[in-house]
Amino acid sequence: MEEFIQYLISILNLGSIYALLALGLVVVFGQLGFLNFAHGDLMTLFGYALLFQIGWGLPFWIAVVIAIMFAGGCAVMMERVAFRPLRGRSPMTLLITSFAISGALHVVFQVAISPRSKPIPIPEFLSGYITMGDLFISRAQIFTIIVAFTSLILLRIFLARSRLGICLRASASDFDVARTMGIQANRVIAMAFFLSGVLAGMAALLWISQRGAVHPALGLTPMIKALIAAIIGGLSNPKGALYGGFLLGGLEATLLQILPDNLVVFRDAIVLLLLIVFLVYRPNGIISSNPEPMR
Amino acid sequence: MNVQSKTLPNDSAPDMTARGLxxxxxxxxxxxxxxxxxxxxxxxxxxxxxxxxxxxxxxxxxxxxxxxxxxxxxxxxxxxxxxxxxxxxxxxxxxxxxxxxxxxxxxxxxxxxxxxxxxxxxxxxxxxxxxxxxxxxxxxxxxxxxxxxxxxxxxxxxxxxxxxxxxxxxxxxxxxxxxxxxxxxxxxxxxxxxxxxxxxxxxxxxxxxxxxxxxxxxxxxxxxxxxxxxxxxxxxxxxxxxxxxxxxxxxxxxxxxxxxxxxxxxxxxxxLEKTFALVVMIILGGYRAISGCVVGAVVITIAEEIFRKTEEHLSTFAGTELIWGIEFPMVFGLTAISFSILILIVLYLRPEGVLGYRELATMLFAPQADADPQDGTAPGAAFKVQGDNKLATEGLSKSYGGLQALSDVTLHVDAGEIVGLIGPNGAGKTTFINVLTGILFATSGKISINHSDATLWSAHRLARAGLGRTYQNIRLFSSLTALENVICAVTVKTPGIGRRQAQVRARSWLVLLNLQDKGDTLSCNLAYGDQRRLEIARALALEPNFLLLDEPAAGMNAQETQDLKILLQKIVDDFGVGVLLVEHDLKMVMELCHRIYVLNKGELIANGTPKEVSANAHVIEAYVGEDEEDT
Known part of the structure; x- marks a missing residue:
């Protein structure tokens, strides 16, 4: 029983981080039709922003809020500098562009900061375990689940109720029509990028709170998994990102449980492989954007 | 189904004797x-x-x-x-x-x-x-x-x-x-x-x-x-x-x-670094052509060496003080960042790469205007659809959620006849053709070709079984020449055909559609009317038993429409193809078609000879209009 609860918690924990990441990817995809490869680097940017602020002596929570805003700002800048000049080009071009940006940022982190891992001091209450009888639950995991679910609910309210959220959804479902209805393209796209940056920052906070360090390739592995999770979920709908994220979390937690020790090194490889194999059966995702599969 | 396939002509043999040709x-x-x-x-x-x-x-x-x-x-x-x-x-x-x-x-x-x-x-x-x-x-x-x-x-x-x-x-x-x-x-x-x-x-x-x-x-x-x-x-x-x-x-x-x-x-x-290096090579040169990849690889090899040397040189300064106590950093990753920036520059300025998607040969030698002999020969001399071919649908329906795009459409087209399918905008004509050709799934109903059930066949299988089609919004292979567009269909129809022979046959289809001078033009550069006719040529090169034309005369002027009419008549007379013609030009439909089906709001409301249909009260109502709000 204890093991099962622990297993459930680790699914929710991993799943909610991947869901936040995948959501960030889908929000941008909805507007511009491409998956932003540099999304993982927004995570890394959050990590470094946090690192430096703590270094300057700012309190952890203030630093976190500023770092999340910073990640959002970086995403907006990325759009302004790199993607806006290419507006209207094929999604393939935008994808490769984001791939190149990711590569460049990677080098910048290595040269300007450090190629090595830098420890980030995590506040006391996030480390350690809560004990309930025989049950040990890491505080960071509880924190992750609470934060992730709160932000998912807030996001849902934002998308459903606020004016900007409705604009986002409108232009995601039909960009051209939305424009003719008077929605400003640049503003909505900037908003989407900001939102995706904030989501990446949130995911990074949760990721780092469990690992306590930041390094240049921090965002790469979670991002590539989230990319495939987003595709698996279905890119047309934010709900798909949730499904994909939690499916991925479940897969990973299960593998953690069942893989023998000598195969643990292959865990990520197996996860990726399974995700890709899943795509064979559902090339358009769980929530398909294309109701007419080829026959 | 492919009744005519074994009688394919081998008539362009003379030029095959010389190996070089x-x-x-x-x-x-x-x-x-x-x-x-x-x-x-x-x-x-x-x-x-x-x-x-x-x-x-x-x-x-x-x-x-x-x-x-x-x-x-x-x-x-x-x-x-x-x-x-x-x-x-x-x-x-x-x-x-x-x-x-x-x-x-x-x-x-x-x-x-x-x-x-x-x-x-x-x-x-x-x-x-x-x-x-x-x-x-x-x-x-x-x-x-x-x-x-x-x-x-x-x-x-x-x-x-x-x-x-x-x-x-x-x-x-x-x-x-x-x-x-x-x-x-x-x-x-x-x-x-x-x-x-x-x-x-x-x-x-x-x-x-x-x-x-x-x-x-x-x-x-x-x-x-x-x-x-x-x-x-x-x-x-x-x-x-x-x-x-x-x-x-x-x-x-x-x-x-x-x-x-x-x-x-x-x-x-x-x-990752190697991934970047490979990607930048092919993007830089222009990856649609092998020549571009070669050029990109050569350039990047040289660039990589230069970056590496520069990095070595700069790293000798590492640790020395520059100004105000700032030390010169250890430089590395210069190659990686330069590649990233190079990818961005190429994508911004010249997305098709340095060589612009073209092979060396086409850059150096313009394709010979026309080297194929035997132009003007009638295409597919032995292409003759047998009269008993029959394409039929039975209760074909298609719905999107609650919206019934097609309901219970039963019709048939026989080889050698021109059948019109008309109806007001949004009646479901294009949906019908899309379901028939395997682009969309039918919700219910049956499609049969020569009495065999083809409802679940894939689009390419239906095409091979003898359904040729054109599109309302033209869909040509834009980066291929007109000739190559047609060759695509020729080599599908006759998989074992020689390359030269395929080209000759494709050109003869172009001749039939009066496109003989446009063979080497990229299909995206053709005039609108030419594009429409090229689509027909491509569909015909499949030597189909049935040709489904989705508004072939849209956007054509009177003369072009007249030519098209003569052409369609000729196709039916010469090859015995059965034609399903979706068209807004009622005059053309009335003159050409043997029988006409009328579709309105997804349902067949009338069928018969042109005379019967034009006298039908339902048809007049659908066209002239009544209250639209009766769904």
Whole structure:
């Protein structure tokens, strides 16, 4: 029983981080039709922003809020500098562009900061375990689940109720029509990028709170998994990102449980492989954007 | 179903006697490009060696890069899916080849736990390369099962997943790869110029050979317009698969050579940096053409060397104080960041690459205006549809959620008749054709061709079974010439046809549609009316039993419409094709059609001869209009 609860918690924990990441990817995809490869680097940017602020002596929570805003700002800048000049080009071009940006940022982190891992001091209450009888639950995991679910609910309210959220959804479902209805393209796209940056920052906070360090390739592995999770979920709908994220979390937690020790090194490889194999059966995702599969 | 297929003419035989004439444009372009590129590469290497312009290792690395770029470009350019995953094959090629060339002593030291049967072998490099290439082809074939089902974004991301998977396996499979540590002291002396240049020749030859085949043409058609490709009978998946496996093998060859040129390999060499290097090569040169990939590889090899030298030079300053106590940083990653920036610059300024998607041959020699003899011969002299062919639907319905786009449509078209399908805008005419040709699924009902149930057939199978179609919004293979658009259908219809013969036959279809002067024009550059007629030519080249025309006269002027009418009549008279004509030009429909079906709001409201239909009260009501709000 204890093991099962622990297993459930680790699914929710991993799943909610991947869901936040995948959501960030889908929000941008909805507007511009491409998956932003540099999304993982927004995570890394959050990590470094946090690192430096703590270094300057700012309190952890203030630093976190500023770092999340910073990640959002970086995403907006990325759009302004790199993607806006290419507006209207094929999604393939935008994808490769984001791939190149990711590569460049990677080098910048290595040269300007450090190629090595830098420890980030995590506040006391996030480390350690809560004990309930025989049950040990890491505080960071509880924190992750609470934060992730709160932000998912807030996001849902934002998308459903606020004016900007409705604009986002409108232009995601039909960009051209939305424009003719008077929605400003640049503003909505900037908003989407900001939102995706904030989501990446949130995911990074949760990721780092469990690992306590930041390094240049921090965002790469979670991002590539989230990319495939987003595709698996279905890119047309934010709900798909949730499904994909939690499916991925479940897969990973299960593998953690069942893989023998000598195969643990292959865990990520197996996860990726399974995700890709899943795509064979559902090339358009769980929530398909294309109701007419080829026959 | 293909009643006429065994009686296909062999009438263009005379020009087949001269071997040299048996080539089509595509083959000629490939041959000429190969005949220029390969000697030029050898000459560059020779000159550089003779004058001592570059080290042997650099020149060999350049050749390796050429092979890798050609391999990657072969898939990415032809399919339009830019693969980020080929570095995995580069790595697999390197490791597998190394297993067989490393001396048994070294293997006992570096890879002590490796299986005995590999441990004790020490093969010459060429033989080991064969195994490495085969291994890549095998892995490529397994992963190809995934790749052939994915398109666009999903395909790119999945291919990137492959790199990560391979990297993690290289690290994890310690017994075979020495984990994160490197394998070193590879027999570099085995990588001599014979092997290297021979491999360049093989890789270029293989790539250009594939480019000259119909498979390349078909995959390019899929890249340009997948739906239309399927409706001329091209099956996308098999073509993607062929090119994916071939390019995996070629990149694997490059990997095997790379290991033996450098002498040291480790998983980090087959990861992100190498991915960037490969991608920038093919983007820079223009990856739709093999020539572009070669040029890109050469440029990037030189650039990489310059960046590396600069970095070495700068790093001697590392740690010295610049100003105000700021130390000069340790410089590294200059190559990686320059590649990233280079990709951005090319994408911003010249997305089609330096060579602009064209092969060397087409840049140097304009295609001969018209080299095909026998123009003006009637196409497919033996193309005659038998009169008992019958296309029928029974209770065909299509609904989107609550919206009934088609309900219970039962109609039939016989060979040799022109049947009109008319109805106001939004009546479901195009939906009907899309369901009939396998683009959309029917919700219920039945499609039959000659009494066999074809309801669940795929679009390409329906096309092969004799359904040719055109589109309301033109869908041509835009980056192919008019002639090549038609050849696509010819080679589907007659798979075993000679290349030259296919071209001759395709040109005769162009002649029939009065497009003989436009054969070498890219179809995207044709005038609107020409594009419409080219679509008909392409559909006819499939030698279909039935031709489904979706508003062929839309946007045509009176003269063109008149010509079209005469042409359709001729097609039916000469070939016995059954035509289903969807058209808004009622005058044309009334004059041409033997029978007319009228569709309104997804339902057939009338059918009969033109006279009967034009007198039908329901039809007049649907056209002239009543209250629209009666759904």
């Amino acid at each position: 048996a080539w089509d444009h595509r083959t000629k372009d490939s041959l000429i490009s190969f005949a220029i590129l390969f000697p030029v590469i050898i000459a560059i290497v020779g000159i550089a060696l003779f004058f001592g312009l570059a080290s042997k290792t650099l020149l060999m690395l350049g050749c390796v890069n050429v092979i890798a770029a050609v391999g990657l470009g072969l898939f990415s350019g032809t399919s339009g899916i830019l693969s980020l995953g080929h570095v995995a094959f580069f790595g697999i090629g390197a490791y597998v080849t190394t297993w067989f060339t490393l001396s048994p002593d070294l293997k006992s030291f570096l890879l002590a736990d490796m299986p005995e049967f590999i441990k004790n072998v020490e093969w010459p490099l060429p033989l080991a390369l064969v195994v490495g290439v085969l291994a890549c082809a095998l892995v490529g074939a397994v992963f190809g099962i995934v790749m052939m089902r994915l398109r666009d974004t999903a395909a790119v991301i999945a291919s990137f997943g492959l790199v990560i998977i391979a990297y993690l396996i290289f690290i994890g499979a310690k017994t075979l790869t020495n984990g994160k540590q490197s394998l070193y002291a590879l027999p570099t002396d085995q990588a001599n110029w014979w092997v290297i240049l021979g491999s360049v020749g093989v890789a270029l030859g293989a790539a250009f050979y594939l480019k000259a085949t119909k498979y390349s043409r078909h995959l390019e058609a899929v890249r340009d317009e997948e739906q239309a490709a399927r409706s001329v009978g091209i099956e996308p998946q098999i073509n993607i698969f062929i090119f994916w496996v071939a390019s995996a093998a070629i990149v694997g060859l490059a990997g095997g050579l790379y290991a033996h040129v450098v002498g040291v390999i480790s998983p980090n060499g087959f990861y």
